Amino acid sequence: MSQPPERAVPTSTDVARRAGVSRATVSYVLNNAAAVRISEPTRRKVREAADELGYVPHAGARSLRSGHTRMVLLPSAHIPVGPLYSGFFNDLQWALRRLDYTVVQYGSLGLDGDGAARAWAELRPVAVVSLGEISLTPHGVNVLKRSGAKAVITLGPQRVAGAHALVMDQREIGCGAVSHLVERGRRRIGVVMPEEPGLGFFSQPRLAGARSSAAASGAHVEPVPLAYTERSAAALARRWRALGLDGVYAYNDEYAMLLMRALQDEGIDVPGETSVIGADDLLLGRLLRPRLSTVRVDLVTGQRLAELVDRVVRDPGGEPERHDLMGARAVARESS
Amino acid sequence: MSQPPERAVPTSTDVARRAGVSRATVSYVLNNAAAVRISEPTRRKVREAADELGYVPHAGARSLRSGHTRMVLLPSAHIPVGPLYSGFFNDLQWALRRLDYTVVQYGSLGLDGDGAARAWAELRPVAVVSLGEISLTPHGVNVLKRSGAKAVITLGPQRVAGAHALVMDQREIGCGAVSHLVERGRRRIGVVMPEEPGLGFFSQPRLAGARSSAAASGAHVEPVPLAYTERSAAALARRWRALGLDGVYAYNDEYAMLLMRALQDEGIDVPGETSVIGADDLLLGRLLRPRLSTVRVDLVTGQRLAELVDRVVRDPGGEPERHDLMGARAVARESS
DNA sequence: TTGAAAGCGTTACCAG
DNA sequence: CTGGTAACGCTTTCAA
Numbered sequence A, B: 001m002s003q004p005p006e007r008a009v010p011t012s013t014d015v016a017r018r019a020g021v022s023r024a025t026v027s028y029v030l031n032n033a034a035a036v037r038i039s040e041p042t043r044r045k046v047r048e049a050a051d052e053l054g055y056v057p058h059a060g061a062r063s064l065r066s067g068h069t070r071m072v073l074l075p076s077a078h079i080p081v082g083p084l085y086s087g088f089f090n091d092l093q094w095a096l097r098r099l100d101y102t103v104v105q106y107g108s109l110g111l112d113g114d115g116a117a118r119a120w121a122e123l124r125p126v127a128v129v130s131l132g133e134i135s136l137t138p139h140g141v142n143v144l145k146r147s148g149a150k151a152v153i154t155l156g157p158q159r160v161a162g163a164h165a166l167v168m169d170q171r172e173i174g175c176g177a178v179s180h181l182v183e184r185g186r187r188r189i190g191v192v193m194p195e196e197p198g199l200g201f202f203s204q205p206r207l208a209g210a211r212s213s214a215a216a217s218g219a220h221v222e223p224v225p226l227a228y229t230e231r232s233a234a235a236l237a238r239r240w241r242a243l244g245l246d247g248v249y250a251y252n253d254e255y256a257m258l259l260m261r262a263l264q265d266e267g268i269d270v271p272g273e274t275s276v277i278g279a280d281d282l283l284l285g286r287l288l289r290p291r292l293s294t295v296r297v298d299l300v301t302g303q304r305l306a307e308l309v310d311r312v313v314r315d316p317g318g319e320p321e322r323h324d325l326m327g328a329r330a331v332a333r334e335s336s
Numbered sequence C: 001t002t003g004a005a006a007g008c009g010t011t012a013c014c015a016g
Numbered sequence D: 001c002t003g004g005t006a007a008c009g010c011t012t013t014c015a016a
Helices: A012-019 A023-030 A040-053 A059-066 A083-098 A113-122 A138-146 A171-183 A200-217 A230-238 A253-265 A302-314 B012-019 B023-030 B040-053 B059-066 B083-098 B113-122 B138-146 B171-183 B200-217 B230-238 B253-265 B302-314
Strands: A071-076 A102-107 A127-130 A151-156 A164-167 A188-194 A220-226 A247-249 A275-277 A294-298 A322-324 A327-331 B071-076 B102-107 B127-130 B151-156 B164-167 B188-194 B220-226 B247-249 B275-277 B294-298 B322-324 B327-331
Touching (some): A012 A023, A012 A040, A023 A040, A071 A113, A083 B102, A102 B083, A138 A151, A151 A302, A171 A188, A171 A200, A171 A247, A171 A275, A171 A294, A171 A327, A188 A200, A220 A230, A253 A275, B012 B023, B012 B040, B023 B040, B071 B113, B083 B302, B127 B302, B138 B151, B151 B302, B164 B302, B171 B188, B171 B200, B171 B247, B171 B275, B171 B294, B171 B327, B188 B200, B200 B220, B220 B253, B230 B253, B253 B275
Parallel strands (some): A071 A102, A071 A127, A151 A164, A164 A322, A188 A220, A247 A275, B071 B102, B071 B127, B127 B151, B151 B164, B164 B322, B188 B247
Antiparallel strands (some): A102 B102, B294 B327
């Protein structure tokens, strides 16, 4: 079954030759061109020839000729862990495919804003949906638009000049968590800051939100570094009483579960001595005892985002819009 | 800041005109061509012109001309949830980028094997690394190779003719789990089958492995459907005693945690009355009491896989290799 | 119905 | 060092 080393890639010329027609005819048949009517026998011949040769059109050549693509590019550096996010992602892909777009995730780990924008622009995507891990600059947006991108949409904490923005203000999460703890009478509140790389983009604004909420109510906020390991959690738990905190917002449910268990193992009563709240409303948080309180986040649905992409692509003229779309609300369970 | 609606995309011709040089010179400068020596002032002029125009080369045109790309395509239907997988993914992307490849994940949700292969082939990737969710057929492999892919590598339960295979036999996981339970004296063993779509690809072979292990030791295996909701778990727990099972392998740690909690809430002692084991060795599994036993899986590192890709791309002639790479071993904690 | 030809942006080759 | 030219694969307009 192994091929001769340098077998040429079949082109539409090969298909045409094999079917005994012109290249134009091949193109018409394979693209179901409505403008011209081709006889059924000819169509059959063309299709058969294409099949036999294993002909697949060259997307680059096509876009070169047509001047556009149907590619929606989603930059992805770290894929955030969690069912919330991956569910959203899958929805979005599915919805965009329904609208006949080709969805491509471009691994952009280790590229800076403008370098990334240039790399993306080389592919001439019709739209870019930036999930916010790569900070797109106004200049980057410009490069993309100049390169033919009809829609540049950012999903993140703030808008970027020139791009449509779906503003998901992570601060609301920290704010909601701390407000909840304050309502419960907590005054000295720890905020877990993950030590894992790549999370600062989320954890920093969450901390800022926590701070602003605390400031409004005269509570104290204390950032607490924590790595996602049992060791780190145990070490933190050991010096917990020295910190003198009576409540903690632990970044998300996973860190919260880890910390809560460590506190319990250290003999610290939750929520009696310390209240704990996470974020993301993971199912697993309900399995611990006490059940983990959390901040639930309403993400935009993939379907709605896909519709926005399509609308902007069809009518790129409009001024960039800004939608605020994150609702964050605390869900009280038993740990707070 | 908004652009005139139909601003043309700048090309190397525009750059050449603006810099007052020929297109060839632009190409030489921008690609750092070693063969020709261009004066420093000229280089500067060209770079400035490119910058001012926001020129970005057209990847399609380039690949058309050069006849190849540096794109490594990773099909992704569902992104499997979990730190294991996303860590591997990020490693792989990073390592491939180091080797100067462009990594692109292609959303292939809802495409069948051959349709997907054709869609991928349109992009003329130099390599395709299929994570196995999309079942690549021998015919699909052929289409890809014909379209110029030097390396087609599958990561999955079995090899596909014509492709290099990194065989990760999911059966080993089910096998390891059930063997562990049998060693613990369990004879009637439930195997949780997730009801969520898209997991059959993993759960079926795991069940098969469980069956073969049970057959070898005369134990009984009973497939048990379970959705990833508390309701479903509670319902299953309620009829648990009627099932008469004394051990359960729960697909992975997340389902295992869910089920274990439901069993405990129903008053069923774990591991006294029923042993529970999961898979994937999630950190969270160690937070429950009893601590969750699990099957740990050794995935190939992204670095090694990247090296394989590069090697095959450079020397595509060789016969497809097959590497067996999954080690699965049970980790006994307290739930079994 | 089909064919011929132009042109999309890029780069390699070859003469100046 | 620079510029002209051709070719990559494809679509589309115009003509036959």
